[in-house]
Amino acid sequence: MRLDRYDVKILQILQHNGRITKSHLADAINLSVSPCWERVRKLESAGVIEGYGARINQELLVKCTAVLVEVALKQHHAEAFRRFESYIAECTAVTECYATGGGVDYILKVQTEDIDQYQRLIDSWLEADLGIERYFTYIVTKTIKRDEPALNLSPHLLR
Structure with missing residues (x-):
């Protein structure tokens, strides 16, 4: 267009x-x-x-812990990616999921009531055998900035 x-x-x-x-x-x-x-x-x-x-300030309404998770899969073929992605797409605790290049396959944002609930979620993923080789957890201690990216529609970027 x-x-x-x-x-x-x-x-x-x-x-x-x-x-x-x-x-x-x-x-x-x-x-x-x-x-x-x-x-x-x-x-x-x-x-x-x-x-x-x-945009709803969820922190004013419910107790919530935000966690960023790096996930690396054991196998790197289309079916492994499809399986993981379809499972994560149905998980309501995952609010964002990005496929990435580099040392990890995915970066996810997870929102749970507390760390215990987060760990139970991770345990369920491991039990579901989604092909996770390793994961790293980063607890969000403070939100510094939360904005949608500014729309950059410079003429040279338009299709």
Whole structure:
């Protein structure tokens, strides 16, 4: 999908303020409301805009321990990766999972009530025989920054 400067500006604005009104968005990009809204709908239907939501400060609502986990698998073939990834995709305690290059295969963010619950989760993974060779646990002691990445749509980066 080719984006022009209006589309880029719409995306930048919506990334920071998903609750902006149609008229304020149109004013901000110097278009009338109808063409502006048609562009938003086009970006939504193309999957560029995946959805809208609120960032919830979970720490104010529930007791939660965040843990970062590095996982290395025993085997490195497609079926081993598929098995691990499909299992992790269904695990609600895993809030983020990234396949990585280098010394580990995956980095996960896990959120549990406490360390005991985290250890029970890891034990269940090991019992499920997901092919984990080793894992390293890093307890999050303080969140320094938690933002979505800024949208960088420089013209030379656009497809």
